[in-house]
């Protein structure tokens with residue numbers, strides 16, 4: 001009997017062809033909402049081709065979602081009277097951007113096929129489409145995620161890695177998500193696009209150990225340049241690009257920055273303090289043979305499957321900002 005059911009399960013997997021262990025599958029909405037993936041792609045491209053930095057916003061957002069309670073769109077839940085401290089209220093989320101894209105997609109999909117496509121899948125698909133829109137890598141996005149109903153600021157604060165973290169802590173943060181040290185260095189390469197706000201590097205530039213000093217791990221010439229962009233009392237909106245060499249291109253130049261001690265955050269610089277992550281960086285900056293695009297696609301494929309809710313778990317939210325009434 002056991003043998004028979006194992007045989008049936010195997011047969012089913014084989015017949016589906018594209019089943020993923022977590023219960024996701026490619027083109028999950030093929031019958032229930034055949035245009036879903038096209039709609040996500042069209043709207044994402046619309047926004048990202050006008051404002052390429054939105055790609056950075058979406059790629060960061062999928063990380064922050066998957067890092068807390070898995071990729072269940074818990075990140076998108078807005079504070080309510082009964083829970084006024086959702087993930088959105090956590091400090092690391094204070095600079096997220098691109099929510100309007102997800103709202104536009106959700107609203108189009110609710111018109112096309114109401115109550116069918118989850119917010120978690122929308123975010124997973126849209127962040128991939130954002131990458132390809134700026135000529136970044138493509139990765140397969142199996143779908144069938146369902147949306148979570150719990151979102152806690154305290155968890156976001158505990159689980160999203162801090163820009164002040166050292167290499168040991170970063171490795172632990174990633175291990176807790178089922179991601180390894182290679183994933184850590186590869187996914188950090190997302191900092192090839194997008195910005196960092198001055199208030200985050202203020203102490204690194206002006207008061208690293210509390211005596212008015214600068215982080216010695218930061219290239220002095222680069223520190224001097226950063227100080228011209230970020231004052232000791234920066235406005236909350238002032239920022240610099242993380243990859244000053246090619247700020248808007250998805251390439252391996254982030255690793256060149258880190259190698260030259262020009263990584264923006266302590267967490268970027270920390271990648272030089274471990275044999276495996278340092279070796280990876282040195283290999284990417286060689287003139288020939290960066291494997292970054294392919295590696296990024298592989299690590300993203302892993303990341304977007306973390307802790308997903310499938311089957312009868314969770315729900316399909318009608319409004320990504322709120323649990324269904």
Ligand code: HEM
Pocket residue numbers: 053055056057059060063095096097161162163164165170184187188190191193194195196197198200265267
């Ligand atoms: C390794 C641990 C990580 C730390 C400590 C970290 C920290 C940060 C910080 C502090 C910012 C600046 C936010 C701002 O000032 O607006 C940032 C931006 C960003 N992060 Fe990370 N990050 C990490 C890993 C990742 C991963 C795994 C991804 C995605 C795969 C990612 C994607 C991004 C992107 C694209 C931006 C730019 C956002 C924008 O321009 O709107 N980061 N990160």
Ligand SMILES: *[C@@H]1O[C@H](CO)[C@@H](O)[C@H](O)[C@H]1NC(C)=O
Pocket residue numbers: 084
């Ligand atoms: C959030 O809720 C708690 C407990 O219900 C309350 O004490 C606090 O004042 C609320 N905070 C805000 C910003 O509304």
Ligand SMILES: *[C@@H]1O[C@H](CO)[C@@H](O)[C@H](O)[C@H]1NC(C)=O
Pocket residue numbers: 207209210211212
């Ligand atoms: C630098 O840090 C120390 C210790 O945290 C603090 O007492 C001092 O006020 C800071 N100085 C500036 C200029 O922020």
Ligand SMILES: CC(=O)N[C@H]1CO[C@H](CO)[C@@H](O)[C@@H]1O
Pocket residue numbers: 088089090091093094095096
């Ligand atoms: C995008 C978003 O909702 N950001 C919020 C994140 O948390 C801060 C407080 O830490 C809020 O002020 C932001 O509005």
